[in-house]
Amino acid sequence: MLTTLKNRRIKLSILTNNPILLWSGKSTSRNFPANKYPFRPSSHFLYFVGIPLENAVIRLEQGKLELFYDNPTIAASLWHGPLPTRDAIADLIGADQAYPLAELPAKIQNAATIPVQDFATYKQQCQLLQRTIPPSNQLTGIDLELATAIIKLRLSHDTDAIAQIKESVAVSVKxxxxxxxxxxxxxxxxxxxxxxxxxxxxxxxxxAYNSIVTIQGEVLHNEQYHNQLTPGDLLLADVGAENTRGWAADITRTWPVSGKFSPTQRAIYDLVLAAHDTCIAQMKPGVEYREIHLLAAKIIAKGLVDLNILKGNPDDLVDRDAHALFFPHGIGHLLGLDVHDMEDLGDLAGYERGRTRSDRFGLGYLRLDRTLRSGMVVTIEPGFYQVPGILNNSDLRDEYDDVVNWEVLAQFADVRGIRIEDDVLITESGTEILTADLPNTAQDIESLLQFSC
Incomplete structure (x- = not known):
């Protein structure tokens, strides 16, 4: 790990000129100070440090690392047991120097930074640097230069990062x-x-995120779990693990509660899987992720035409965004230290320089618009959803009334939402499906469910 961390810091020094300060952040309390939410450090800090230190700052300049961190107090040792000292942590992460936090103000001149999420630390950043730091997705000047450099490093994962993601994937599969x-x-x-x-x-x-386990699959980020399960329901489970070093996995499977898909459920499931498989087969370095999204849209549009749910030429339907009535989100996103990697930086991370997010109904939720490169890990997660807020919207019904067979669609009422999501590593020659150990065909899923019974 130490060699990897040092290599990351050296690479960052080549891309930047200013000193860099990165804060880990602090845990926040729920209702009273001692009752805290679980702490998770800033991913930008974690990328260069490798361990989840709380209330720590690192200063990077020309590949050299300085750690600012206070030794544990007697009270901390009382409540939390023996804790490592500042010097022990410095040795572990390969810091060249280590200081108490009180010495940080003397080291801040001309430093670039990225704001953290918790307000207390953000306020400290602004006070120490004596300037207002804009939100992460609106950075300017030296902070923007730093963010751009970190994005360049983190877009393609090194060997250690890929091993960490695979560790999280293996547990997520289980x-x-x-x-x-x-x-x-x-x-x-x-x-x-x-x-x-x-x-x-x-x-x-x-x-790695709030689990989605729901029979209301049409609610994309459903975080409620009170519904009763009944025969005929589809259960959508979007659940992923994050390991102790912060690396994430992200998997979605949809399965029938009864153990067997109905004919209508099977038809839509196979269509979503066809989009999933075809997209992955086309992915390799140099391919535009946006084109992968549009490929999924066209496959879904064609499949819905074949099922007589949509009418018309599939390419024309996608040009009109008719597919987005049922597939409104993007095909996936970056995956790494966060489940939506670097999305604290907004489209600065997700979009190639010079590209902007579309205002089209069928493209507006595309999280990633970059050329695929070796070392990237992305998700591929096409879906089909019957979202009442979309399908019952009078403006959308008027716009697409000529291409939707509403009577036929009603026959598919038992398909509220289906998503199939896998984590894909872009290799030099193509892809490696990191989540391949978890079956995703309808037949295999039914076999697993029957075996479970």
Missing amino acids: AHQAGMQATANAQTEAQIRGAMEQVIIAHDMTC
Whole structure:
């Protein structure tokens, strides 16, 4: 790990001229000071330090690392047990020098930084640097130069990062298998969520994001788990682990509560899987991710025409964004130290320089518009959703009334939402599906569910 961290810091020094200050951040309290939310450091800090230090700052200049961190107090040792000293941590991360936080003000001149998410630390950043730091997605000057350099480094993962992601993926696969195994005897979404998150916790990991385990698959980021499970429901589970060094996985599977897809569910599921598989088959360095998204849109549009849900030429339907009635989000996103890697930097990270987000109905939620390169890890997650807020919108119904067979669509009422998501590493020659150990065909999923019963 230490060699990897030093290499990252050296590479950053080549891309930047100013001294760099990166804060780890602080935990926030819920209701009273001692009852805190779990701490998660800034990913930009974590990328160069490798361990989740709280209330720490690093200064980088010409590849050299200085750590600013206070030794643990007697009270901290009382409540939390023996804790490493500043010097021990400095040795672990390969810092050239280590100082208490009180010495930080003498080292801030001309420093670039990236704001952290918690307000207390952000306020400290602004006060020490004696300037207002804009939000991460609106950086200017030397801060923008720093963000651009970090993006360049983090877009393509090194060997250590890929190994860390694979570790999180392996646990996430086990969590999804546990969810499927729990389905036969579960009465609520919460019980399946519990089965899945238990696996993650048992491996000393955390959830990389709030788990989505729902029969309301049309709610893209549903975080409620109270619904009863009934035969005929589809369960959409979007659950991923994050390991102790902060690297994430992100997997979605959709399966029938009864153990077998209905004919209408199977038809839509196979269509979504066809889009998924075709997109991955076309991915390699040099390919535009935006084109992968549009490829998925065209496959879904064609499939819906074949099912008589949509009418017309698939290419024309995509040009009109008719597919977005059922596939409104983007095909995926970057994956790394965060489940949506570097999205604190907004489209600065997700979009190639000079590109801007579209205002089109079918492209506005595209999170990534870059040329694929070796070392990138991205998700591929096409879907089909019947979102009442979209399908019952009078303006959209008027606009697309000529291309939607509403009577036929009504026959697919038992398909509220289907998403199939895998994590894909771009290699020199193509792709490696990191989540391949978790089956995604309808037949294999039914077999797993029958085995579970």
